[in-house]
Amino acid sequence: MQSLPISLVVITHNEAANIARCLDSVPFVAEKVVIDSGSTDDTVAIARARGARVVDQAWLGFGPQRNFASTQAAHDWILVLDADEFLEPPLIEELQQRLPGLMASDAAAGILRRSTWYMGAPMRWYRPMVGEKLARLYHRGRARWTDARVHESLRFDGQAETFRAPFHHLHNPTLPHKQLKVLRYAELKCRDWHARGRPPRVWMAPLVYLAAFLKDWLLRLAILDGWRGFIVSHVAASYAMYKRLRYYEMHRNPESIEQARDVLLRHGLDR
Template identity: 70%
Template sequence: MPTFPLTLVVITYNEANSIARCLDSVPFAAEKLVIDSGSTDDTVAIAQAHGARVVHQDWLGFGAQRNFATTQCSHDWILALDADEYLSPELAAELERRLPELMASDNSAVILRRATIYMGAPMRWYLPSMGEKMARLFHRDRARWKDVRVHESLVFDGPSVTLHARFNHENNPSLPQKQIKVLRYAELKCRDWLEKNKPVRMWQTPFVYLLAFIKDYFFRLAFLDGWRGFVIAQTAASYAAYKRMRYYEMRRNPASLESAADALIRHGIDR
């Protein structure tokens, strides 16, 4: 397979179990770059063994970490994947065929579709897992990541194109790993709310939980995926409610910020 002047960039922290698969799924990238924030497992050694250049950067938050990664790339066109994501053979072939045209165009970004593997098997009906559209291939002079702690997205004003084939997301190999991520993401989101002085509206919490569950379970068709769909809907609803409860605690008891941060670091949940 030919290579193209493209950088694959992955941000990592203790991703030894998945980084090789991610890197190997993009054989056409002229550069593979890993931005690591202090892994204590074999992530760095495995990434280097699979052809990646590794740069250490202390954790800045998701948006800032991705923007830092952009500055370290050797090429203007960048493909951003998470360590638990990887290209399907179909998408790799589609990119190989279309990259010369795309990279010569004035497009700012390319929208890719993401499919989710959950509890060891692909989701078949749950809509966000069947082809969620995400801007992941972009020209660094025409796009930038939102500078937020969590739930970052790519911002661009110019034209874009959407590809047909999908890349895969191995979504949290186990429920304990999912709950760890929920705790971390909620803490980051609540800190963003705190900086913006968002009003506390605890009375909304029961309704938020109920509406989030109904949206995912029924309107997003999670129920068609059986008990796995129920687990996904319940987890999403719990996350929506927990964020509000944690933010209420932050505002009511500011000392909980420091004690929670210490606990998350002590248990390896935060950096």
């Protein structure tokens, strides 16, 4: 398979269960780069065995870590995947056909569609997990990730081309995995709010829960995915509410910021 002058970039931390599948699913790139933030499992060894160049970088937050990763690529065009994501033949074929034209143009980015597996099977109706559009291909001179600690996004000027075939995302293996991630993501988001001096507005928490649940369950069609749809709507709404509660606690008891940092560090949830 002829390689294209593109760098695949993956940021990792203890992704031994996923990294081989992710790297092996992208056979057409000239370079594979893994930016690892202190994995204690076999992530680094597996990545190197799969032909990836591994760069050690202490965790900077999602946005800054991705921007650092862009500087480590050998090529201007970059494909970004998370370790629990992978390509399949229909998208591989489409990318091989269309990427040369995209790269020869003045476009800044490519938009990929993501299909998510949840509780062991693909979601069929819930819109954020069926054909979600994400900017994952970009020219590093025309695009940059936001500096958010979590929920970063790619910002770019210029045109973007959308690809039809989806790539796949294996969602958190279990609800305990998800809840641990919720704790980490919520803490990072609250630190961003705290740095910006955002008012806590804890009175909004119950309303935020209700609005978020109904938005996902009804408007985003989670109701059509049965009990999995109910669960994913509840988890998302609980996360939205918990962030407000935790942020209120930061204001009410500033000592809780370092106390939470310590306990999350002990459990490997802050780095």
